[in-house]
Amino acid sequence: MKQPKNNDCQNQKENKPGRTKKCGRRDFLKGAAKVAAMGSFAMVSGCGSELLASGEKRKLQWEEFFKTNYRIMTQQEKDATIARLERLAKIKKDVNIQMSSKAPIPGVLYGYAFNVTRCEGFMECVSACVKENNLDRKSKTQYIRIFEMEPGKMAPESGNGKYFHEVPVKDHFYMGVQCYHCDNPPCVKACPTQATWKEPDGIVVVDYNWCIGCRYCMAACPYYGRRFNWHDPVVPVKEMTKKQHYLGNRMRARGQMEKCTFCVQRTREGRLPACVEACPTGSRVFGNLLDPKSEIRFVLKNKKVFRLKEELATDPKFWYFID
Amino acid sequence: MTKKSSAPNRGFISFIKDIIAWNLSGGIAYQLFLCILLVLMMFGVYAYLIQFKVGLSATNMSDIVSWGLYISNFTFFVGVAAAAVMLILPAYIFKDKDLHKVVIIGEVVAVGALIMCLLFIIADLGGPLNAWHLIPGIGILNFPSSLLAWDIIVINGYLALNLLVPFYIVYSHYNNREPDEKKYRPFIFLSIFWAFGIHLVTAFLYEGLPARPFWNNPLMGPRFLASAFAAGPALISVVLIIIHTATTFKIDKQVFNKLRLIIVVSAIINLIMLFSEVFKEFYFTTHHSLAAVYLYFGLDGHNALVPWIWTAITMNVFGTIILAFNPGRKNPVFLLPACILLFLGIWIEKGIGLIIPGLVPSPLGEIVDYAPSWVEISITLGILAFGIFVVTLLIKPAIIIEQRFEKV
Structure with a gap:
């Protein structure tokens, strides 16, 4: 059977009336394509750049x-x-958003100290951290946990990490825990793809996009310092912190590991981490360990400090002290 | 017909064709069996699509119990794969004629187990599409620092070895040639060392984490081997019993007896080591023993694992006793249930009984009970079905070829 080369519908109809149906469909498709092309042109040039954008x-x-x-x-x-x-x-x-890739400042090694005597458990640090670091609101992810402790104990394991009452409670003290940015981090050693590493300024970071989500680092961390995105994190655009760092508070996706970065997007600009800035009692001290005049060095020199799980030789850059 | 059996087709293309033809043939029961496996696999794929779409929140894992059913099964099946060495060693090195006849089945079971292991890892990944980041060259493999990098190398290497050697032997037999032992003997030696390697490395994956006192235990490696050399041959015995009853490929009683001895010795060593661990945890209970307390007795009202671990230990002990005393010497009626008992006991104990308590209580002392979600269970069943499917499709042609070669 010969197919007419000319696909013109009118022509075909005259020759073979029985084929009108097929011709009709072909015509329809042709027409539809035209309409679509015109439509997309109209959309691109006119009402929106939806198609071009996609x-x-x-x-x-x-x-x-x-x-x-x-x-x-x-x-x-x-x-x-x-x-x-x-x-x-x-x-x-x-x-x-404005994203930065600012490199570590030479001659800087960050350290953190936490005043156990002063903290009263208000958790201002927690909410500042959630806001600053664009943490998932759906699962209520927190990098910082505050434990309410009874006197006589010094390990967070023995404290209460989920209190919902007025603070401070009499005869109790409060201890904040977060990623300690170990100098000898077991998580970094565990990662099979080198998606997490220690920066020259001592911050342990994650390349969210390079992470394959195996969670071996999570198993390797003795301090519960890491958080995993079990679903796509939800942060309302209105509440989003727009000033971001590639290694810091930029948006993560499901299946990626994340953690405290000492607010790399702030600290590398010379600002304090959000938790330090937010603390109403001044329990949190942050600074450059290589600067002899820094506050953190003053604390290390003049206060009695201790670190958690020293026996594991992870060498955290996070000290607790008592006034 | 007689012509065909005396001078069968040769060459690679007809090899492939015959394998497909043999696999498509078979009785109603066999077809039904494959259909059930296919249905389970399809359902697993469906569940995985859900998990892929919403993320790992489709599972019941959390920041505290960050590994669950997938990694538990992965750990156990690495052991099953490693256990093929218990047939390879006597068959090829000590030239044991009985075991030589069934060594191919051991190797096929190892292949199935390894494929399951790889699938369990893929299922557990948060970003499976990023798995290429592990490939050296286009990605970065953190070798030798990360034990997970070691594990990826040893598991893929062992899979390659267990495909290569049996393929060469079966293909030679298909072409009616005696395989050249000089060619494959080096690979046999390599695979023996590699078998110990895969299981030790998998144990070191956990053993190397000081963050988790329950895992950070030097007995982990040896105990992995002992339990694997009990559970693996137990599974191989079950497979051999099925082949013996369902096909014309008859397996000598001597084979079962030798396997039984291997299982009994390994299972007893395993129980001694288990006892040693339990003694250490409970003679003087420290904070590092809390995971063991959680596992065996429950902690602060959380006792999700308690019934599992006691069931597992009971199964372990009974399975070992039955196999050791071997009642009904001439009648192997007890062999099958004893092997199944031991296999399931070790599965529970070395699966969720090992992985979950490593993570609970958390480093901050928090206790969360874990039970897998339906998505996790469906994907796990799908992967298990796929493993059984692969083993079936590989064993069927293998025993046809072996039988044909024997006759010639």
Whole structure:
């Protein structure tokens, strides 16, 4: 059977009336394609860039998927991925974020001290941390936990990490725990892809995109310092902290590990971590361990300090002290 | 017909064709068996799609119990895979004729177990699409620092070895040639060391974590081996009994007796080590023993694992006693239930009985009970079905070829 080369419907109809149905469908498809093309043109030029954006989004996501580990990226590659992430945030959630890749400041090693005597368990640090670091609101993720302790005990295991009552309670004291940024971190040793490492300024960070979500680091941490994204984290755009760092408070996705970064997005700009700034009792001390005039060095020199689980030789850069 | 059996087809293409044809043939019961496996696999895929879409929150794991049913099964089946060495060693090195006849089945069971292990790992990953980050060259494999990197190497290597050697032997037999022992003997030696390697490395994965006192125990490696050399041959015995009753491939009584001896010796060593661990935890109970207290007796009203571990220990002890005293010497009626008992006992004990207490109580002393979600159970069943499916499809042609070769 000869098919007419000319697909013109009118022609075919005249020759073979029995085929009108097929012709009709073909015609319809042709017409539909035209309408779609016109429609998309209209949408691109007119009411919205939805179609164009989805093409761009796909391209950006594709490039994001094949990018390498942040630690071995050149500055050019870092700039490119940051540009992509900023653009994707705009396309997906219509939010303008500013992401930084600021490198560690030479001659700086961060350390932290916690005043057990002063803390009264208000948990201002916790809410500041949640807000600053864009933590998942759905599962109520917290990097910081405050334990209410009875006198005579010094290990958080013996305290109450879930209190919901007015504080401070008489004859009780409070202890905050978080990632201690160990100098000898077991989590870093465990990671099979080197997706987590210790930066030259002592901060233990995660490349969220390089993480495969095996959770071996979580098993290796003796301090419960890591959190996993069991689902896509939920942070309302209005509450989102827009000033972000690639290794810090940028948005994570499901299946990725995350943790306290000593607010790398703030501290590398010379600011204090959100928890230190928020603490109403001044229990939290943060600073440069290499600077002899820093407050943290003063605490280490003049106060009686201790660290948790010293016997594990993890060498935390987080000390507790008593006034 | 007679012509065909005396001079069968040769070459690789007809090898593949015959394997497919043999696998498609079979009685109603066999077809039904495969269909059930397929249904379970499909359901597993469906559950995995859900998990893939919503993330691991489809499971009942949490920041405290961060490993669950998947890693438990992974750990156990590494042991089953390693146990093939208990057939390979006597068959190839000591030239044991009885075991040589069934060594191929041991190797196939190992292949099935290894495939299950890899699938359990994939199922457990938060970002399975990022698994390429592990491939050296395009990704970064944190070797030798991370024990997980070691585990990836040893498991894939052992899988390759267990595919390569049996394939060479079966393919030679298919082409009616005697395989050249000089060619495969080095690989046999390698696979023997490798078998010990996969299980020791998997034990070191846990043993190397000072954060988890329940795992940070030097007996872990040896005990992994002992329990594996009991559970693995027990499973192989069950498979052999099934083959013996369902096919024309008859297995000598001597084989079962030798396997029984291997199982009994390993199971007794395993129980001695278990006793040693329990003694250490409970003679003078420290804070580091809290995980063991949680496992055996429950802690602060949380006792999800207590019935499991006591069931497991009871099964272990009874299985070992039955196999050791071997009632009904001439009649192997007790062999099958005893092997199943021991296998299930070790499965529970070395699965959830090992992984969950390592994580509970948490480093901050919090206790959370864990029970797998339906998604986890479905994916696990799907993976188990896939493993059994692979073993079936590999064993069927293998025994046909072996039988044909024997006749010639």
